[in-house]
Amino acid sequence: MSRAGSLRGYILVRLALMVPMVWVLLTVVFLMMRVAPGDPISATLGGKLSPVELARRQHELGFDKSIFTQYFEYLWDVVRLRFGTTITDGQSIGSIVLENGGATLTLTLAALLVALIVGLPLGLIAGRYRETVPDALIRLFGILSYAAPVFFVGLMCQIVFAKNLDLLPASRQASAIVQATAPDHTHILLLDLTLAGDWSGVGDALKHLILPATTLGLLVAGVFIRLVRVNVGQALGGDYVEAARARGIPEHRVVSFHAFRNALVPVVTVMGLQAALLLGGAVLTEQTFSWPGLGSRLLTYLNNRDYIGVQGLITVFALVVVFVSLIIDVVNAMIDPRVRY
Incomplete structure (x- = not known):
């Protein structure tokens, strides 16, 4: 089979496997939201509406129908990218994603950048100097960064760098004046400020981004440290590395251009796979730093027992994770031909 044909076949198989995966995720989300007795309208507004008004709202949203009817209507709405309307504020999930998704996307990408900047070089050093003091210290750091609760790390960063040292802002996406005057074309503050040429606003937004991105990025950095360390160690024992050394190639080039690339x-x-971890961590990070993203909205709806809002946002998160995983699988198949055979 040709290279293009094998890649095309691999992509088609992954797309076919994605259908049952998405169906299982949607089913789990639907059932989780209906474990509690009653319906979302009663849980959210049961004490605020008269019985007649409560019955009318239940009928409008279809909660007086059978569970099977609700389930199939839910699946059909998701196919049409309709994720429902929140009970507490009457917003559609689509408008919430549009308004707040840019903040979560900014935080997630910045956290991933921090994780790569911290995790890759430390993993390389640990793999190069296995079973030494630097290796032990780096492994300890990786374990602590992964195991420490995100909200605890965030609070410590706020106390040290915002309160005690007064170096960085403790909360929000930007200062009040920047947020009030910034254009809102793309709903991504940094991008809007850049397009407007407001470089002082860009600097202010970047300063506000450092603490939450570092807090969330350290969570994933521990995974990268462990992964790179193990693979660099395995690569250094490979035949092609020994052959490179035998040809007189300097050790630093052997490590950097042979072992590290394969790792x-x-x-x-x-x-x-870390997309799910980043999105899950973003919920607590956004709450800790008052970051106006989807995680903050999700916690708000949880506190208000607005199960429609919770169900819609969790469904969006699940779909994002599935599609990101698909893209990464395709990229990986293009990089490593062994994956698609």
Whole structure:
């Protein structure tokens, strides 16, 4: 089979496998939201509406129908990219994603950048100097960064760098004056400020981004440290590395251009899997730093027992994770031909 044909076949198989995966995710989300007795309208507004008004709202949203009817209507709405309307504020999930998704996307990408900047070089050093003091210290750092609760790390960063040292802002996406005057074309503050040429506003937004991005990025950096360390160690024992050494290639080039490059292939794969970890961590990070993203809205609807809002946002998160994983799998198949055979 040709290279293009094998890649095309691999993509088609992944697309076919994605259908049952998405169906299982949607089913789990639907059932989770209906574990509690009653319906979302009663849970959210049961004490605020008269019985007649409560019955009318239940009928309008279809909660007086059978569970099977609700389930199939839910699946059909998702196919049409309709994720519902929140009970507490009457907003559609689509408008919430449009308004707040840019903030979550900015935080997630910045956190991934921090994770790569911290995790890759430390993993390379640990893999190069295995079973030494630097290796032990780096492994300890990786374990602590992964195991430490995100909200705890965020609070410590706020106390040290915002309160005690007064170096960085403690909360929000930008200062009040920048947020009030910034254009809102793309709903991504940094991009809007850049397009407007407001470089002082860009600097202010970047300063506000440092603490939450670092807090969330350290969570994933521990995964990259462990992965790169293991793969660099395995690569250094390979025949092609021994052959490179035998040809007189300097050790730093052997490590950097032979072992490290091969160690990056599984990192690309794991990056897709970390999307779920980053989105889950973003919920607590956004709450800790008052970041106006989807995680903050999700917690608001949880506190208000607005299960329609919770169900819609979790469905969006699940679909994002599935599609990111698909993209990473395709990229990985293009990088490493062994994946698609």
